[in-house]
Amino acid sequence: MTPRTFTKWLPAIVIPAVIAVGALAVPLTAGAAVDLPDKTPEQVLALVGTSTVDALSGTIEQTSELGLPELPTTGPSASANTGAASALELLTGSHTGRVYLNGPDNIRLQVLDNLAERDLVRNGSDVWLYNSKDNSAAHLTLPAKDAEGPDATTEGGMATPEQLAAKFLSAVDPSTTVSVGTDGSVAGRSVYDLVLTPKTTGTLVGAVSISVDSQTGLPLAVEVTARGQEKPAFRLAFTEISLGAPDASLFTFSPPAGASVTEQALPDAAALAQKDPADPADHATQKAEAEKFLAGVTISGTGWDAVVELPAGSVPADLSSSPLLGQLTTAVTGGRVISTALVSVLLTDDGRVFAGAVPGERLQAAAVGG
Amino acid sequence: MSPSDPREPAVTGPAATGPAVTGPDPSGPAATATAVARPRGASAAALLGSELTVLFRRRRTWAMLAALAAIPVLIAIAVRLTSSPVTPGRGPAFLDRITQNGLFVAITALIVSIPLFLPLTVGVVAGDTVAGEANLGTLRYLLVAPAGRVRLLLVKYAGAAAFCVAATLTVAVSGALIGAALFPIGPVTLLSGDTIGVGESVLRSLLIAAYVTVSLLGLSAIGLFISTLTEVPVGAMAATIVLSVTAQVLDALPQLDWLHPWLFSHYWLDFADLLRQPIDWTSFGANALLQGGYILVFGALAYGRFVTKDILS
Numbered sequence: 278m279t280p281r282t283f284t285k286w287l288p289a290i291v292i293p294a295v296i297a298v299g300a301l302a303v304p305l306t307a308g309a310a311v312d313l314p315d316k317t318p319e320q321v322l323a324l325v326g327t328s329t330v331d332a333l334s335g336t337i338e339q340t341s342e343l344g345l346p347e348l349p350t351t352g353p354s355a356s357a358n359t360g361a362a363s364a365l366e367l368l369t370g371s372h373t374g375r376v377y378l379n380g381p382d383n384i385r386l387q388v389l390d391n392l393a394e395r396d397l398v399r400n401g402s403d404v405w406l407y408n409s410k411d412n413s414a415a416h417l418t419l420p421a422k423d424a425e426g427p428d429a430t431t432e433g434g435m436a437t438p439e440q441l442a443a444k445f446l447s448a449v450d451p452s453t454t455v456s457v458g459t460d461g462s463v464a465g466r467s468v469y470d471l472v473l474t475p476k477t478t479g480t481l482v483g484a485v486s487i488s489v490d491s492q493t494g495l496p497l498a499v500e501v502t503a504r505g506q507e508k509p510a511f512r513l514a515f516t517e518i519s520l521g522a523p524d525a526s527l528f529t530f531s532p533p534a535g536a537s538v539t540e541q542a543l544p545d546a547a548a549l550a551q552k553d554p555a556d557p558a559d560h561a562t563q564k565a566e567a568e569k570f571l572a573g574v575t576i577s578g579t580g581w582d583a584v585v586e587l588p589a590g591s592v593p594a595d596l597s598s599s600p601l602l603g604q605l606t607t608a609v610t611g612g613r614v615i616s617t618a619l620v621s622v623l624l625t626d627d628g629r630v631f632a633g634a635v636p637g638e639r640l641q642a643a644a645v646g647g
Numbered sequence: 648m649s650p651s652d653p654r655e656p657a658v659t660g661p662a663a664t665g666p667a668v669t670g671p672d673p674s675g676p677a678a679t680a681t682a683v684a685r686p687r688g689a690s691a692a693a694l695l696g697s698e699l700t701v702l703f704r705r706r707r708t709w710a711m712l713a714a715l716a717a718i719p720v721l722i723a724i725a726v727r728l729t730s731s732p733v734t735p736g737r738g739p740a741f742l743d744r745i746t747q748n749g750l751f752v753a754i755t756a757l758i759v760s761i762p763l764f765l766p767l768t769v770g771v772v773a774g775d776t777v778a779g780e781a782n783l784g785t786l787r788y789l790l791v792a793p794a795g796r797v798r799l800l801l802v803k804y805a806g807a808a809a810f811c812v813a814a815t816l817t818v819a820v821s822g823a824l825i826g827a828a829l830f831p832i833g834p835v836t837l838l839s840g841d842t843i844g845v846g847e848s849v850l851r852s853l854l855i856a857a858y859v860t861v862s863l864l865g866l867s868a869i870g871l872f873i874s875t876l877t878e879v880p881v882g883a884m885a886a887t888i889v890l891s892v893t894a895q896v897l898d899a900l901p902q903l904d905w906l907h908p909w910l911f912s913h914y915w916l917d918f919a920d921l922l923r924q925p926i927d928w929t930s931f932g933a934n935a936l937l938q939g940g941y942i943l944v945f946g947a948l949a950y951g952r953f954v955t956k957d958i959l960s
Binding site: 282285286287288289291292293296336375387389391392393394396398405407409412414524527530531532533534535536 | 740741743744747758833834836838839840841842916917919920923924925927929940943944947948950951954955
């Protein structure tokens with residue numbers, strides 16, 4: 278190859294090289310070291326408590342590597358997935374969503390699926406759910422009391438954020454080490470990294486890390502790492518966030534023409550909580566059912582390696598006989614077990630269910646022992 | 648046909664009857680050479696003009712555009728003639744919306760044609776750019792002027808890009824027309840469940856057409872490069888089309904997810920983000936960046952190959 282020929286080929290060598298360097302450098306600069314003034318875990322928690330952000334719009338990305346097979350998201354079977362299966366689908370694989378928030382009363386969540394979208398719009402006491410895949414909308418009305426704002430942040434009486442932080446830390450102290458990790462940046466904002474590490478080795482959870490915005494105290498990312506793993510098994514993080522009130526038209530929703538609209542009653546748990554006087558008989562039976570259900574639930578152990586036991590018959594028959602469950606579970610002595618990176622669930626042959634952030638063997642031991 | 652067209656004889660000659668005919672028209676090369684011998688600025692414009700004229704006067708080009716225009720027509724007629732309503736979630740996305748709103752015919756047709764039909768036609772045009780001229784024996788006459796090769800390469804790429812625009816708009820416009828003819832037209836429901844008026848929906852359709860056009864530019868650059876490698880246009884066309892299918896197959900394999908953001912076909916179907924409220928521009932930007940990268944890399948490769956190539960025909 279003559280030198281003259283070589284110069285002609287130079288762009289073909291240089292341009293890919295520049296692109297490769299750029300592609301490697303961009304994630305590096307995004308994760309560049311951030312140095313914030315040091316804070317104790319208590320101060321970071323107090324920062325979260327003082328957070329006053331109530332209006333934002335942002336993009337959230339969720340990735341899960343729980344070791345579960347990915348459920349089909351396309352094809353005719355995907356739209357047939359309802360209830361538990363669709364909730365499972367949200368937990369496996371990766372999703373991108375957008376969130377718009379203006380005060381506690383105006384919320385819009387969008388799950389951006391491939392060529393489709395699922396929406397949740399709350400405007401005061403009106404809540405709309407919309408699924409573009411089958412063009413269906415569901416409406417429910419929140420009771421007036423709820424509409425005032427059941428926000429957890431408003432509860433807690435007179436305690437200051439600092440007191441709450443101290444209280445929380447002392448409460449978790451027996452089971453968990455709370456520390457502040459390396460400062461980083463999430464969605465272009467510098468964050469403190471609050472790391473919760475279980476003290477016990479009996480749990481599958483290695484660490485939970487919460488990234489707290491250094492300016493506003495808003496949690497911007499949550500990562501759960503399984504024991505002995507480098508990459509997080511579950512991550513939910515903002516990739517983009519802007520503070521400030523979003524366009525008000527985002528919170529007004531009326532079902533599109535041609536959509537199938539269902540009016541939904543409130544779920545049982547919410548009906549219980551609101552103590553609706555309008556229908557006492559119905560309410561009483563619901564309450565009795567819920568109490569009966571709760572009475573059967575036992576929790577053995579405390580902290581991270583606790584095991585929850587549900588009595589026989591608490592799993593609907595159609596779920597336990599579904600072929601999907603057969604694919605997800607593996608047979609063990611005494612039942613079938615679903616093991617993921619973070620959580621194990623044991624379905625015993627006699628119908629009881631054991632679950633916990635512990636290895637499957639511990640659940641089997643609990644099933645035999647209990 | 649205007650008398651100023653420098654390559655007019657080539658149009659009426661073998662090129663118009665398709666690639667199977669190989670013998671150059673005796674008057675074609677001479678006429679082309681006079682065009683290139685003009686001053687540079689004027690000649691670049693003339694070269695582009697003649698390139699576009701040749702491209703869009705070919706029967707092959709018209710046949711491909713007609714085939715693309717037929718896709719939305721077929722979809723619309725099939726849906727119209729079916730008595731039972733389309734079940735949501737079955738068939739291509741948005742198919743069930745067509746009966747309510749004819750504007751969705753264009754979007755459904757674009758979704759159907761993106762994986763195969765559009766890459767097929769773009770592959771034919773881009774693969775033919777340089778190899779076609781070499782095959783006809785007209786290439787050396789196009790290159791008599793100094794520094795003519797870079798300019799010729801740019802003009803050839805511009806021609807292929809113009810075809811991308813034409814192909815996408817053909818599907819979109821034909822879809823909108825047949826949809827308006829067979830179904831009611833009204834406010835459009837977005838993926839988010841919000842409703843927009845007809846005017847804004849036309850705007851969004853144009854945005855989608857722009858998105859799809861941009862999506863095809865990377866493939867055009869690949870086709871241009873492959874076209875400089877060979878003198879057999881059919882080979883370059885086939886290689887380009889095979890690459891576009893291969894990229895989509897690789898994109899469907901979850902085991903290769905590290906590779907997916909680098910595949911030129913990765914964002915092809917993400918134009919649905921333009922149908923959300925508010926519009927999500929992330930995929931538009933990512934797609935444009937990716938296609939730009941492909942244009943740069945394969946443009947540089949095509950440059951390296953074309954300017955160092957011994958042109959004998």
